[in-house]
Amino acid sequence: MDVIILQRDLRLMDNPALFYGSKKGNYCVIYVYDKNYWQSYGRSSRQLKFAVDCMKELNENLKKLDSKILIFKGSFEKLGVLLKKEFPCSKIHLNHCTDNLYHRKEIKKFLSKFENNTLNIYDNFGLQLHKFNRDNWSRDWNAIMSKPILGSPSNSTFNKELPLLSFEDFEQNLNIENSALRGIQKGGEKLASDLLDSFFEYRADGYSKKMSCPKEAETACSRLSPHIAFGSISIRKIYQELNNVLFLSPYKRDLYSFKKRLHWHCHFVQKLETEPELEFRSMHPFCDELRTEEDSELIERWIKGQTGFPFLDACISYLNSNGWINFRMRAMIMSFASYNLWQPWQKTSPLLAELFTDFEPGIHISQVQMQSGVTGINLPRIYSVFKQSLDQDPTAEWTKKIIPQLKNVETDLIHNAELRDLYFEQIVDPKLSAKKARDTIWAMRKNKDFKKIAREVYLKHGSRKKQQFNRAFN
Ligand SMILES: Cc1cc2nc3c(=O)[nH]c(=O)nc-3n(C[C@H](O)[C@H](O)[C@H](O)COP(=O)(O)OP(=O)(O)OC[C@H]3O[C@@H](n4cnc5c(N)ncnc54)[C@H](O)[C@@H]3O)c2cc1C
Numbered sequence: 287m288d289v290i291i292l293q294r295d296l297r298l299m300d301n302p303a304l305f306y307g308s309k310k311g312n313y314c315v316i317y318v319y320d321k322n323y324w325q326s327y328g329r330s331s332r333q334l335k336f337a338v339d340c341m342k343e344l345n346e347n348l349k350k351l352d353s354k355i356l357i358f359k360g361s362f363e364k365l366g367v368l369l370k371k372e373f374p375c376s377k378i379h380l381n382h383c384t385d386n387l388y389h390r391k392e393i394k395k396f397l398s399k400f401e402n403n404t405l406n407i408y409d410n411f412g413l414q415l416h417k418f419n420r421d422n423w424s425r426d427w428n429a430i431m432s433k434p435i436l437g438s439p440s441n442s443t444f445n446k447e448l449p450l451l452s453f454e455d456f457e458q459n460l461n462i463e464n465s466a467l468r469g470i471q472k473g474g475e476k477l478a479s480d481l482l483d484s485f486f487e488y489r490a491d492g493y494s495k496k497m498s499c500p501k502e503a504e505t506a507c508s509r510l511s512p513h514i515a516f517g518s519i520s521i522r523k524i525y526q527e528l529n530n531v532l533f534l535s536p537y538k539r540d541l542y543s544f545k546k547r548l549h550w551h552c553h554f555v556q557k558l559e560t561e562p563e564l565e566f567r568s569m570h571p572f573c574d575e576l577r578t579e580e581d582s583e584l585i586e587r588w589i590k591g592q593t594g595f596p597f598l599d600a601c602i603s604y605l606n607s608n609g610w611i612n613f614r615m616r617a618m619i620m621s622f623a624s625y626n627l628w629q630p631w632q633k634t635s636p637l638l639a640e641l642f643t644d645f646e647p648g649i650h651i652s653q654v655q656m657q658s659g660v661t662g663i664n665l666p667r668i669y670s671v672f673k674q675s676l677d678q679d680p681t682a683e684w685t686k687k688i689i690p691q692l693k694n695v696e697t698d699l700i701h702n703a704e705l706r707d708l709y710f711e712q713i714v715d716p717k718l719s720a721k722k723a724r725d726t727i728w729a730m731r732k733n734k735d736f737k738k739i740a741r742e743v744y745l746k747h748g749s750r751k752k753q754q755f756n757r758a759f760n
Pocket of ligand 1 (some may be wrong): 509512548613
């Protein structure tokens with residue numbers, strides 16, 4: 287018989303493990319609920335809630351095929367023991383998943399229990415899983431994205447009783463529905479497909495400009511990120527549907543911009559896949575000497591959105607309530623923690639990740655490192671909280687909506703964070719701290735040995751676009 291293991295690939299369609307694993311009909315589908323995983327690096331209840339939404343819909347769809355999701359409560363290692371006992375001759379099917387250290391260790395223990403010829407591990411995203419070669423990466427990505435979309439799995443004939451929970455019992459016992467998660471996006475294939483359609487039909491109008499402003503980005507961005515992270519839609523499906531509409535779309539420029547980002551998704555996940563140590567150490571090893579001490583009080587005020595800079599605090603509060611914010615604001619939030627507050631990214635990164643419903647370790651960790659100036663191959667960019675406030679929310683209406691206590695305050699005072707006893711005190715001098723950070727980072731980058739290692743980092747991880755090489759080394 288065949289055992290299909292679900293991870294962050296919670297969809298019926300274009301799901302290789304489900305499609306190939308179900309072919310012979312005698313199959314079961316198992317999801318591992320490991321409490322410790324949901325408490326590991328960057329994981330949080332908002333992401334679990336999204337995953338449960340996706341599973342609920344998938345379970346209903348599987349029922350139509352006389353199948354269902356069975357829940358194993360415990361670690362992957364323990365599931366391995368159970369499967370060896372119950373189905374010693376079964377074949378195991380799962381899609382590859384690039385995740386944090388906890389998950390990597392658990393999966394390794396699980397896989398070690400089975401003979402290689404009983405394991406079937408499939409691509410999920412467009413990654414090079416075996417022969418990593420940066421020079422061929424784009425070609426391989428295009429080849430994976432152009433493969434035909436896989437259809438529905440086959441009907442099941444499996445009828446053995448197993449010591450596993452039904453999805454319904456699992457969901458009932460989990461009890462994660464709470465008011466704090468009300469603003470968080472909902473999961474499932476239907477919603478992912480609706481978002482894709484509305485994005486192509488009208489929301490993409492002005493996407494490439496509107497994506498920088500948190501208010502406009504809320505609807506002008508695709509909002510597919512949690513669906514991609516938990517697999518309620520495949521990147522391949524998005525890519526192929528995009529190619530179908532691109533030619534006739536009135537929003538061609540916007541959609542080309544979107545297309546680039548689908549590449550970026552896998553380009554960033556590949557970095558962590560190739561070098562999992564990036565979860566804990568900087569891409570350029572010299573940079574780990576930059577910020578050696580943490581100040582837990584500063585970090586706490588930052589992640590709670592109590593920095594004394596209204597626009598920045600509004601962005602963090604918005605993210606906290608909605609589980610999402612646009613790229614530019616994520617970059618500013620991170621840049622503030624790393625440059626202005628000079629806190630080690632290793633301490634701040636998981637706290638930020640917990641707030642994202644779309645937490646994707648490969649993208650998150652690479653982006654955190656870029657916005658902290660520790661890759662050695664990207665030019666450091668320090669975002670000014672004053673400039674972003676003026677550029678992205680000139681009337682301060684958006685900020686006032688999120689921080690109502692400022693509703694009667696003059697716009698200029700909000701942009702300049704001159705609020706005296708009306709608001710939190712500024713936790714740092716933004717101009718002085720930015721200057722100090724800039725001088726320190728550039729002094730390090732001038733070092734000859736730094737440049738030598740940066741070149742090696744580039745060869746391993748850098749985009750093969752000429753501009754990036756020139757920007758980094760000339
Ligand atoms: C510090 C920091 C942390 C981040 N952490 C995550 C994360 O954990 N998960 C995540 O999905 N994105 C992350 N991003 C990238 C980006 O902000 C989000 O992908 C984007 O805001 C998601 O919204 P969307 O789906 O509407 O994006 P759209 O603009 O509609 O883009 C479509 C898809 O392209 C991909 N994409 C878009 N921008 C990027 C990018 N810069 N790098 C890589 N892929 C991209 C995503 O899969 C996204 O869903 C991070 C960015 C920063 C600066």
